[in-house]
Amino acid sequence: MTVLILTSRQDVTADMVIAKLHDRGVPLVRLDPADLPGEAALSAEYVQGDFYGHLSTDGRLVSMGALRSIWVRRPGEPAAHAPEPSKWLTAETEQALYGMLYSATVRWMNHPCVAAQARCKPWQLSLAHRSGFAVPPTVITTFPRVARQFAAQYRDIVVKSASGPPPGDPPVALPTTRVAPGTDFSGVAAGPTLLQQYIPKRADIRLTAVGTRLFAARKVSASGQVDGRYGDTGHAWKPLDVPDRIARAVRDYMSLAGLAYAAFDFAEDEEDVWWFLECNQGGQFGFIELETGQPIAEAVAAWLSPPARESS
Amino acid sequence: MTVLILTSRQDVTADMVIAKLHDRGVPLVRLDPADLPGEAALSAEYVQGDFYGHLSTDGRLVSMGALRSIWVRRPGEPAAHAPEPSKWLTAETEQALYGMLYSATVRWMNHPCVAAQARCKPWQLSLAHRSGFAVPPTVITTFPRVARQFAAQYRDIVVKSASGPPPGDPPVALPTTRVAPGTDFSGVAAGPTLLQQYIPKRADIRLTAVGTRLFAARKVSASGQVDGRYGDTGHAWKPLDVPDRIARAVRDYMSLAGLAYAAFDFAEDEEDVWWFLECNQGGQFGFIELETGQPIAEAVAAWLSPPARESS
Secondary structure (H helix, E strand, O other): OOOEOOOOOOOOHHHHHHHHHHHHHOOEEEEOHHHOOOEEEEEEEEOEEEEEEEEEEEEEEEEHHHEEEEEEOOOOOOOOOOOOOOOHHHHHHHHHHHHHHHHOOEEEEEEEEHHHHHHHHHHHHHHHHHHEEEEOEEEEEHHHHHHHHHHHHHHHEEOOOOOOOOOOOOOOOOOOEEEOOOOOHHHHHHOEEEEEOOOOOOEEEEEEOOOOEEEEEEEEOOOOOOOOOOOOOOOOOEOOOOOOHHHHHHHHHHHHOOEEEEEEEEEEOOOOOOOEEEEOOOOHHHHHHHHOOOOOOOOOOOOOOOOOOHOO | EEEEEEOOOOOHHHHHHHHHHHOOOOOOEEEOOHHHHOOOOEEEEEOEEEEEEEEEEEEEEEEEHHEEEEEEOOOOOOOOOOOOHHHHHHHHHHHHHHHHHOOOOOOOEOOOOHHHOOOHHHHHHHHHHOOEEEEOEEEOOOHHHHHHHHHHHOOEEEEEEEOOOOOOOOOOOOOEEEOOOOOOHHHHHHHEEEEOOOOEEEEEEEEEEEEEEEEEEEEEEOOOOOOOOOOOOOOOEEEEEEEEEHHHHHHHHHHHHOOOOEEEEEEEEOOOOEEEEEEEEEOOHHHHHHHHHHHHHHHHHHHHHOOHHHHH
């Protein structure tokens, strides 16, 4: 049984997992959908009630029936490397590739349709509530009046993007930012704005969930630091235990969202409460593994691999 | 309980359903996501474990808690009508709107994540097989050799697009086309190509499924006509009964795909077999209703409406 990894050529996180799969002797195929068609080729036949599909890349041929699992890491856009790329060629190639993969009986980390919904931050907040996490009061609004009321009620608030940083080259950093008292909110009418109560935090917590295995890491915050992703705090990520209550909430969240992998970000306050900030279904784990020594790549490889008796 | 309809301004099919909802006295809100923010506004609050959302459009305000159902008809791209549209504004608005809607407890026709997978034609074929439909032998390939073998085996074949017609203005028609004997398939390597055994057909059949209610219509084919969507056959759509075997397969397909609405296209051959061609989760029904008198708009309105005792 073979593992299929969808990712671009330059991906050290994928390399970490591939090394672990090699250690286990598990066959794998690495494919960048951008190389299809061209470097890679595919064929899917639907005949007499049966389905046969295969994929060829780097001189290797893998049949859909021989696939154990698919890891969607950082796949390129289908047909992006074609000699004459076009929107239509991308659409046709995407349908051909993903349609064939959806037809296979495999486990996904994570299924693209599940991932699309899981990326939606407002939905993350309601799911986090339902799963039992502490969630900072949040509003997403295009009503300046609602933004003003929220600021008046919670006083110390931050603003962040709902969908991530703006696209474009060079990339624009968009850290979570505290909102100064007396801010004019009339611009809120021009675009949905996400405001959240500011959580004075002692530490950032990153919890990486791989199936049912959970890896939590903690980094002490620099005084007054708002967004742990930007700036050096002088502290390193250290492993820590996952409280039972959090473990239960993580498993509920993963199950409700249909996720096999996710990276959760929390803010730890002075009273040891872990406040849910977001859940990134495709979050990086390499930097955590390097600093903490937690065997996350090994856990990903184990989840993707066939059960031990099959792989021997 | 209110019905939310996501569609663009010009949509006569939506108008047909809206008339039926008015007849039933069911409150509804019609929103084009392209008008948000601007003509329309939204606000979602996630506070103390509760979620409150509301949407304002055309001077009406609807709370997420009061929503019964959401019909995704032909929604415009979020923020497309903004004074300064941008990819980022579209992404932010999409997250804010759909994130809020995903957080509501409603029935969807169809949920956008379900719809995305259901559009994938190769996946439709394997689902059709699993559901028990007759499916013409089909291959989707980038291997010229495989295309040649398929043509040699099935002789009379057609070529069609996997993803629909190429984007662009003016639109390009791309009818299903018979492949001439001796065709050179070397170009298959440049883009995935969908080849299918040609089914000599007596009639086209369109089956519209609205929840568990099925409406089948039949149109006699013109002699030698390949693609029923193009050209006048001189025949009209006539209603016909749905065989039990087909009804079971449709319900299995809808259930496996998670769909509440779908339009199935079949080719009826000389032996009365209905060959599955495709399933369009957002397929039109207005032209069928106008020619056959089948109450499809009424069925959609009924599915979207609260149960009778609630709406009184």
